[in-house]
Amino acid sequence: MSLRAQDLGIRIGSGTSGPLNAITDVAGVRVGHSSLHQDLSDSRRVRTGVTVIEPRGGPARNQPCFAGISVLNGNGDASGLEWIREAGLLTTPIALTNTHSVGIVRDALISLERESLAVGDNSVYWTMPVVMETFDGLLNDINGMHVKAEHVAQALRVASSIRPQEGSVGGGSGMICHEFKGGIGTASRQLSSDEGGWTVGALVQANHGRRDELRIAGYPVGRLLADIPSPFHSPLAYPGMGSIVVVLATDAPLLPHQCTRLAARAGTGIARCGGGTEDSSGDIFLAFSTGNLGLPMADYQHKGALTTPVTMVNNDHISPLFAAAADAVEESIINALLAAKTMSGNGGNRAEELSTERLLKALHRLGWVAQ
Template sequence: MNPRARDLDILIGQMQPGPLNAITDVPGVRVGHSNVRGRSSSGRDICTGVTLIEPRPGSTSQQPCFAGVHVLNGNGDATGLEWIREAGLLTSPIAFTNTHSLGVVRDALIVLDREQQPDDGRLYWNMPVVLETFDGLLNDINGFHVKPEHVAEALNGAADGPVVEGAVGGGSGMICHEFKGGIGTASRRLSAAQGGWTVGAIVQANHGIRSELRVDGYPVGRYMEQKDSPFLRAALPHPGMGSIVVCLATDAPLLPHQCTRLAQRASLGLARTGGGNEDHSGDIFIAFATGNDHVPPAAYEAKRAATCDGLRMVNNDHISELFLAATEAVEEAIINALLASDSSEGNGHSVPGLDGQTLLAALKKSGWPGSRPA
């Protein structure tokens, strides 16, 4: 297993992570992956998959939570976001996949959720949330190799505990800052005085230009562009044309508009690593909050819905700590995605992995003073 940022004593930000330093530090959140690998009948390499994030175990449509979304740059696609903007409710798991598999993943999630519902004649509807990034260099994206059974595998395999990172699930064929990218995760836990809540992030990183890469504020990317850098021999077409999607989770009792504000802070974490400036990047973020335990599902019949519901919310005077936690978690998740991913080849393209020792060497060249107390 490759080292993560903290294994290298790269301590990003000011706040402390949760015990797993993963989105699954938020109680109830589970993550599952399905990998799709092989060669197509036309001889092209297949390297793709699905990553699934469950806010709570069980049917999310019957146990929704509040959510909000933010789009930094819209050169990407997603399903289910308009209902979140309208109602503030997340009513499905969140899936990451490749651009041309968005539709099949959405449809599969509807079928899987429908199977969990009682057959009592009620009207049924669902608008699942699926986010995408483009893996068309390393993967035969036009072969449509992600199938409903892969979505079911990711859902059935969703678990709490450590999250597998790197070239896995939806992140299998992704490229980040011209290195091998993919799935990364991190978390931050507020002190008891700040509320004691946790914010977790998971990213599918497929964005950025190498020269812009920053780690802990240091411009490491420009030191990987020098004449003695081995990465100059691994040029890729169309650098910066990819995207990044981010899911933020918290157990704080946030209302929908506060979730939207939290999602906006993913932009800051992205900016801290040198991303967010490319026209060809789809930068789409979602945040959900599980701190209100009994958010009612959408009513199928008027008599099922209570007139009013008692809810809690974080006082805005205390929300800044959650914003900082989201920023730091996204920043570290992107670096973890890079470090977890090994070099890869596919369809005539060779993408280098960013190993820990190379990163440490670039950090030292850029003036990084070394590890500091946790």
């Protein structure tokens, strides 16, 4: 297993990580991957997949969560976000995949939800699954449409509350980050009891950034790593193109507008690593809260109670959650870089890994000391 940021003594912020240092530190959250790594020919290669996040570990329509969306830069695509903006509710799993597979993943989630119902049960008559994407077309035969409904089902079937695999897995299989091999990364922060004791977990699909802008723990290491070959070789594939999508989970009782505020803090973590300034990057963030139980089911044929009591974190106590989100996202990006290994992909393109040896050498040259 790859070493992670904390294993190397790279400390992000002043907070404390959860036991797994992952989004699954938030009770009930489960993550599953389905990875497609296949060589169809010498030049045509499949490097893609699906990652799913279940917010409460069961049918999301039966246990909705308050949620919010923030967009740093809109050069990306996603399904299901408008209803979250309107109603403030997450009522489906969240799936991450490549740009050209959003439709098939969305359709698969709809079909799987219908199949899960008892025979004759028509209580769910519509669903709008949340599917987010980043572009893996440099390493993956993206126009081959290799992601199928069976891969979505597999990702859901293996979803668990253990620490998710990181790097070139699931939706992150063919992704590139700061011109190194990128992909899936995760981390968490647990607040002190005085701050509420809540947990914030992050999961990123990192496919963004320029090499020369890369910063680790505040140190501009990217400037010292220019000799490592970049996967971008032509005017049609240039450094900085790509995207990053972020999912934040917390057990703090946040209302929808507070989830939106929390989601926006993902941009802070991305900026600390040197990202977030490219026109061609789709930077879209979702945050959900499991802190309010008993929200009405997503079933409009059987109305629930007239009102539902909810609770919320007061705004004058919300700042530690914002700090936790920023720190968890920053560390998630670093973990994605450290976990991803060198990959040869479609058309002979190749993305080099950021090895721990080269990273530590660059950090030490800049005066960093392990903590």
